[in-house]
């Protein structure tokens with residue numbers, strides 16, 4: 001009999017990829033995914049530890065699950081709750097103490113062992129009425145070798161993890177502790193997975209890694225392959241029309257990768273290249289190991305080879321010791337680079353990271369003020385970028401139906417969300433003798449842009 005699996009995903013795209021793989025691992029054991037925790041036999045929370053707020057959400061969700069479990073007619077005796085991901089890795093033991101309702105705690109490197117954990121948990125429950133299973137190892141074996149090859153691709157734009165972990169130890173960041181050391185998957189494995197995706201109709205592949213451009217996968221001939229070269233190899237696969245990669249570190253932005261933006265047509269003109277701060281003093285304190293000038297040089301070179309490249313970044317405001325002048329340097333950097341979009345956060349002290357021990361923490365009110373100023377500037381740039389497409393045409397990969405009746409939503413080459421008006425599309429469909437909108441899902445279409453807002457564009461099918 002099939003069992004119901006509900007996975008709730010927090011955090012980055014790597015977690016989205018991992019959640020899909022957990023579903024793949026459990027499928028041969030009879031688990032089918034559902035969209036709600038209500039009635040699920042197994043609930044997995046795939047968690048994020050990057051900022052305090054992200055981590056806190058997990059405990060409130062566990063509280064809600066406990067109530068749901070208690071409310072079941074049988075007291076939820078056949079329901080299991082697992083916590084996976086980066087909170088599990090960082091504070092698994094504490095979680096076991098704090099949340100007795102949690103049956104299993106597993107880290108990002110052990111989810112291929114989920115079926116074994118479930119077996120132990122149910123045996124334990126049969127014997128003692130309770131189950132407490134924890135597996136947060138960093139196993140010597142690569143989990144990728146123990147994951148099923150088969151996967152369903154509901155979306156025609158899919159993620160593919162090529163690199164995991166981080167050796168950079170930025171002073172604010174938990175990722176090196178939760179994801180472990182840098183690891184690159186062998187080229188042959190990545191290509192096999194990409195080919196499988198293409199065979200299943202995937203059109204767009206985003207190569208994922210915490211430090212994706214530090215990729216140096218085994219090439220099977222005694223050497224390694226860079227990310228730039230990997231992109232060229234993936235581009236050779238028929239059916240893959242678009243390639244993206246995320247997240248890159250400025251230190252690893254080599255010429256080979258920069259040239260992929262010029263030479264590989266399928267390599268999209270969009271790059272997320274986090275700088276975090278525009279101040280050299282803060283960059284140094286953050287252990288980012290590059291200066292603002294070095295960042296400008298990379299941007300200049302990228303724009304030289306690909307003038308229409310859209311840029312994105314992450315920023316942290318209120319890093320310990322950040323002065324008004326340091327912050328002004330960040331504003332100045334943003335004005336100079338001119339971003340198509342960006343993410344910005346207040347510095348959040350994380351347990352175990354060097355910056356959390358710093359004596360000169362910035363006041364909350366100052367952080368809020370700086371964040372508001374930065375976001376206003378970034379928003380202005382984003383709106384201007386989006387509006388620059390009004391009246392122009394662009395290729396859009398249609399991915400899903402919109403919330404509003406009569407709309408399809410897709411992505412432009414620059415990763416903008418584009419709402420495509422269906423009333424006009426309908427006519428086109430009828431003219432082409434097509435009857436359903438699903439004919440357009442996963443298709444690259446040409447769209448005439450009519451409007452540009454802060455978060456999306458709207459246009460009509462041509």
Ligand code: SAH
Nearest residue numbers: 172173210247274314315345346347348350
């Ligand atoms: N590997 C990527 C970032 C991964 S974390 C890189 O090197 O850029 C994603 C983003 O979260 C970071 O870029 C940073 O802006 C933010 N972040 C990480 N730790 C944080 C902290 N302690 N407080 C606030 N923001 C943080």
Ligand code: SF4
Nearest residue numbers: 166168169170173175
């Ligand atoms: Fe975190 Fe820095 Fe590694 Fe990015 S490069 S994951 S910010 S430690």
Ligand code: F3S
Nearest residue numbers: 011012048049050086
């Ligand atoms: Fe969060 Fe872990 Fe990703 S901390 S951002 S889920 S690597």
